[in-house]
Amino acid sequence: MFKIIERRYLWFLISALVIVPGLVSIALFGIPRSIDFVGGSFFELAFAPDAAVSEVDLIQAFEDYGFDAPPQVVTATDPETGATRYQIRARAISSMAELQGIEQTDVKAGLYAALEERFGAFEELQFADVGPSVGRQVTQNAAIAVTLASIGILLYLTIMFRNVTHSFRFGVIAITAMLHDVVLVLGVASIMGHFFKWEVDALFLTALLTVIGFSVHDSIVVFDRIRENSGRMRGLPFERVVNHSVVQTLDRSINTQLTAVFTLMAIYIYSQGQLKTFLFWLIIGIISGTYSSIFNAAPLLVVWNNREWNTWFGRGKDAEAAIGA
Structure with a gap:
């Protein structure tokens, strides 16, 4: 035994x-x-393989748009398409919208327009927003x-x-x-x-x-x-x-x-x-x-x-x- x-x-x-x-x-x-526990916004964006974009550029773009704290950016490459994917964690868009007195969708649309103007077309793969409370x-x-x-x-x-x-x-x-x-x-x-x-x-x-x-x-x-x-x-x-x-x-x-x-x-x-x-x-x-x-x-x-x-x-x-x- x-x-x-x-x-x-x-x-x-x-x-x-x-x-x-x-x-x-x-x-x-x-x-x-x-962000499920601490609150914030999560973006997963895919840019074209030839897009002139980097982690530093994305951080700067978010700060220029009005994010008061630098976001966290993680890079990955799609093995099938070769497109570069960026996972970005930033301050909650809902909090920014509340402070500015506008809709959350307007804040997000403005951010995406600024990113597209700066880096070219991209695809949103995932987005989530959770308030601090x-x-x-x-x-x-x-x-x-x-x-x-x-x-x-x-x-x-x-x-x-x-x-x-x-x-x-x-x-x-x-x-x-x-x-x-x-x-x-x-x-x-x-x-x-x-x-x-x-x-x-x-x-x-x-x-x-x-x-x-x-x-x-x-x-x-x-x-x-x-x-x-x-x-x-x-x-x-x-x-x-x-x-x-x-x-x-x-x-x-x-x-x-x-x-x-x-x-x-x-x-x-x-x-x-x-x-x-x-x-x-x-x-x-x-x-x-x-x-x-x-x-x-x-x-x-x-x-x-x-x-x-x-x-x-x-x-x-x-x-x-x-x-x-």
Whole structure:
């Protein structure tokens, strides 16, 4: 039989090695948020291959038109047409329109006319405008959604496992495993944002909530088997019961998640734009959720049951006798 629980500190170390770089990145660089969260206007414009335009020229053009802060410009080349695409993030047009007392469409039309006069004809591939107040509201709603999900999970598992000793622990550890996955995804988002200029948007939030669902579902599957075996294997050490339960659910957990991951990877290969990044977050989160439910959640139950933290800080080996306390 696989000795998964016996090697629990190895699994914890692996989790730490994966999560710590992301935490360092968050501390140093933060998490790059799109206009969905901070507000602003997003333009994706395609110019002709021979157009005399550069990132510096576009920044200057926006400032000349009246944007009081220089926009952020990212350049890409369309592999099919050879046209140069510019992704531009600037101050919200809606805010400028409000200050000038005119319609948003008039501000946008005037900007496009100035750009066309300066650089020639171009094509708008994408445009979005989010006011600062809306961006703040999205951020608040995201925090509320995660908080409510955590409270709901805690209550649900406490009630569901009420016939098991210390049922509250199942809920707390499920949330801990969930936070492991959330922090890992946020860390990867920070790293990708710093090196590849990715940003988190509303779709990222959707992916994060989906990952939370997958993570909790995986943990519940393992916990439910522990609950069943706790009654069937009375008298055996709790660590052995947990290890047996994890091994019993191992094939199901891995096969189920691999099916989802392979499907998402197939779609990822042929997708583009926001859908591609959305699928990337899902894949990372689902893999993390599978790992945390098997190698973190169940072992943490044993750590809590044995009160092993008493030995971490040198309080004596007698704490090991506290099994079941």
